Amino acid sequence: MTDHPPDAAAKQLLALGVVLVLQYLNLGLHLLGFEGYPVVALVIAGVMVVISASVFMDLRGSLPATRLVIVLAVLYLGLLCLGVAGDVGFR
Amino acid sequence: MTAIEPGPAHARARVREADVQFENLAKQAHAVRFGIWLFLASELLLFAGLFALYTAYRTEYPAGFAAGIRHAELAIGTVNTSLLVISSYTAASALRAIRRDARRAALGWLGATLALGTVFLALKGLEYSHHAAEGALPGAYYAFRELPEHGGQLFFTLYYFMTGLHVLHLVAAVLVLAWLTWRVSRRRTTAAYHADLEAGVLYWHLVDCIWIFLYPMFYLLT
Numbered sequence: 001m002t003d004h005p006p007d008a009a010a011k012q013l014l015a016l017g018v019v020l021v022l023q024y025l026n027l028g029l030h031l032l033g034f035e036g037y038p039v040v041a042l043v044i045a046g047v048m049v050v051i052s053a054s055v056f057m058d059l060r061g062s063l064p065a066t067r068l069v070i071v072l073a074v075l076y077l078g079l080l081c082l083g084v085a086g087d088v089g090f091r
Numbered sequence: 092m093t094a095i096e097p098g099p100a101h102a103r104a105r106v107r108e109a110d111v112q113f114e115n116l117a118k119q120a121h122a123v124r125f126g127i128w129l130f131l132a133s134e135l136l137l138f139a140g141l142f143a144l145y146t147a148y149r150t151e152y153p154a155g156f157a158a159g160i161r162h163a164e165l166a167i168g169t170v171n172t173s174l175l176v177i178s179s180y181t182a183a184s185a186l187r188a189i190r191r192d193a194r195r196a197a198l199g200w201l202g203a204t205l206a207l208g209t210v211f212l213a214l215k216g217l218e219y220s221h222h223a224a225e226g227a228l229p230g231a232y233y234a235f236r237e238l239p240e241h242g243g244q245l246f247f248t249l250y251y252f253m254t255g256l257h258v259l260h261l262v263a264a265v266l267v268l269a270w271l272t273w274r275v276s277r278r279r280t281t282a283a284y285h286a287d288l289e290a291g292v293l294y295w296h297l298v299d300c301i302w303i304f305l306y307p308m309f310y311l312l313t
Binding site: 008009012013015016019020023026027030033037038041042044045048049052053055056057062063065066069070072073076077080081083084087088091 | 143311
């Protein structure tokens with residue numbers, strides 16, 4: 001992690017606001033209920049995690065080796081998702 | 092290794108020296124950061140397998156899972172999600188405070204984070220007790236009359252296993268953060284060396300990120 005610049009507090013507060021808005025947007029869409037909502041809900045959750053990881057966990061300011069670990073983990077997750085999608089799709 | 096720093100202003104402060112296997116504190120901090128990220132990646136893979144299991148069962152029993160989610164305690168789940176999201180901000184604020192050597196502020200933010208995590212656990216306990224009273228228990232103990240299908244039983248088994256594993260992680264995170272709060276209060280974690288607090292806070296964020304996915308899976312995707 002890098003040392004935070006003075007505006008880090010404002011950036012993190014903004015991120016908190018955006019993540020909370022996304023959470024309640026997700027809840028609102030759930031209450032509306034429409035076809036294709038599960039995909040939208042998971043995409044919203046994904047965006048919330050990306051914001052948390054990049055702002056609160058300061059992933060962009062981390063060491064290259066650290067970023068490589070995360071990229072490999074995400075690639076593995078992608079392969080797993082592909083495998084599950086393949087299993088579901090070809091039943 | 093630590094040594095007492097001389098001088099009246101820092102009479103109780105400790106100057107940390109690098110552990111014997113490291114050349115200096117900076118290298119030790121780099122090793123701690125890399126190590127915690129490797130650990131977080133392995134945790135991610137553990138939950139990824141469970142997410143895949145959930146997807147497979149949900150595809151097999153869509154009606155049972157949708158009915159199970161309709162019986163979820165949506166209000167508690169929503170409040171708990173907000174609590175964890177806010178706790179990520181307070182944890183990050185504690186780290187910011189320690190970096191600028193604001194020990195009291197750091198202690199305040201850490202206290203707030205611990206309080207939010209504890210309220211989450213209390214609400215989760217309340218939720219479990221509601222489900223248990225209905226007979227919605229895992230595995231062979233399942234006796235939920237409103238949802239007798241096998242899909243409902245599988246849903247609640249996965250619900251208890253995945254949220255229970257998350258609760259165990261949160262309990263660990265609360266204990267780690269409590270220990271780090273003690274270290275900050277004793278001036279063992281300071282602006283000069285705070286890699287331990289960075290690692291604890293990163294672990295807290297991971298627990299939050301996992302919950303962000305569990306929330307739609309067990310409360311929203313009807």
